[in-house]
Amino acid sequence: MVVTIKDVARAAGVSPSTVCRALSAPELVRAETRERVRRSAAELDYSPNRAARGLITGRTGNLGLVVPDLGNPFFPGVVKGIQARAREADHAVFLADTDEDPAAEVRLVRTLAKQVDGLVLCSPRMSGTELRGFATQTPLVLLNRRVGRIPAVTVDNPGGMRQAVTHLTALGHRRIAYVAGPRTSWSNRERVRGLRAAVAAAGAHLAEIGPVQPQFDGGVAAADPVLAAGVTAVIAYNDVIALGLLSRFNARGIAVPAEISVLGFDDIALAAMVHPSLTTVGLPMESSGRAGVDLLLALLRDPEGAGATRRELGTHLMVRASTGPPPTD
Amino acid sequence: MVVTIKDVARAAGVSPSTVCRALSAPELVRAETRERVRRSAAELDYSPNRAARGLITGRTGNLGLVVPDLGNPFFPGVVKGIQARAREADHAVFLADTDEDPAAEVRLVRTLAKQVDGLVLCSPRMSGTELRGFATQTPLVLLNRRVGRIPAVTVDNPGGMRQAVTHLTALGHRRIAYVAGPRTSWSNRERVRGLRAAVAAAGAHLAEIGPVQPQFDGGVAAADPVLAAGVTAVIAYNDVIALGLLSRFNARGIAVPAEISVLGFDDIALAAMVHPSLTTVGLPMESSGRAGVDLLLALLRDPEGAGATRRELGTHLMVRASTGPPPTD
């Protein structure tokens, strides 16, 4: 059987109340008693049942994290940051993968909400209305999405696109393609917005392909339309799509970057491992996670949230081997 | 505020007991009352607090999952399988990443154990003694590790190595290198064992390199020693190491597979995406996860576990572009 507070109380010859105090408000207990209780607790290897505690304090010491798809190498980075920061603050993290299913997402949020102090929703797929509903019931922080006044951590997508376009136009590219991610993705909309502005400002020409699934196969499928568009460079919604492009170009014998330059977004670990290595816009994945937890903890301390409820983080271009000057023919 | 069973009871004009029954043992409630309760529950968007329920039933409907490092692309596959199977059985999954830290692993298991019905520990790093201790206190299933009689799901590592060696020797290779993973890894020990036997049976020669970190950089570091060993083929502990090998070979201008064949282990999604695509021993990652949950659920139903407590799953060789005949000079 699991050891409870009563077992410790009996072993130490005190009441459960005293055990509770000795462990969570030591200054209220006589030093001698405190020590006795602590020894008993240690001997019995006691640790309080957080769920039971949460029932009365309203605080479980647990955070919930919901992500759409752990298979997308972008998310593990965020998860790492969140876990690290949460652990520093002595909170455990419960993680749920929704498998890109908005309905499952709603169910999981509902289930999790009861057992945690607050939730971090990473790139949530559910509707803004649903999100607003949850936000009124439970402390909530969004990552990579903005909905009303819900606390959120985002990255500067337009700024990233600006850097990407500056890089390409400096190399001499004038005709650029974009392979779009899901229409429902907030990040995709932001990236398109920034891209159009940057391309227009540079007086270059933009060909928009897609949307495609933000996966390897999406990139494979987009490769031929990209070539048909007669561009000298292509920017993908994310790195995974870019890898699909590279693969298909390779299969068709198209040299990268000699014949076409390829640029990704996210800087997943993989981007540096493939050949040619992928030029990409790096996002601060771990920092995003940490910032999300910081916002959530602040929200828990001060539920009315007079403090900052928004964070926007910068991006940085990682120039690698997949981009170069356009062909000179 | 969150809606509780009392709110539903009040709305439906019945007692909390009746609400409880109407939702979890419908046959005990008159049809008319049952409907009234259900409508009220739906209107108020009520869902029971699983932690509170767990306090009394001893069943939370939650499973805990502990993995060493989500950044290793091997684990998300397993996690997917576990989540899918758990969801079918109406269980939520709480996932903790230990960041490869055995001490953190112990802490997390202890914290999680109180809030879940049982735990799946994926490739646990803690000592066998500690594992045995936990196993007596809480329902536990191990993935990729065998310790005493603790229920476990493993894959046939020696069998996978046999397939790999058969493939290489059939191509004509006689001198093969192995880049080893961590000495503490149960899987690595099993793979080495199978490999030595298979190489000996084929009358070939084996050069053992490492151990190295099971990461990209580990593979990069191992590449030069592999070449120095004068082999015509190399098998890596896992795909990530193999990718590091490919990268370094490429940088040194060594053609794969013309000059040396490279073979991985795991079949992470990435293996098919790189160029040249990676021949590798595929493990049933999702099935492992599902099987783990199955074992755990069986254990919960029948704690004495008269049933099967072990599952070993098969492996399958994925022949791709990174292996070919040895150079003919």
Added chain:
DNA sequence: TTGAAAGCGGTACCAA
């Protein structure tokens, strides 16, 4: 078929 009451493992208040 339904309700009242006890209790799961804790914490918090009040009184001693």
Added chain:
DNA sequence: TTGGTACCGCTTTCAA
């Protein structure tokens, strides 16, 4: 400084 008691949200006897 300590113990008794009530209660968090829910389930489960036991009676009615």
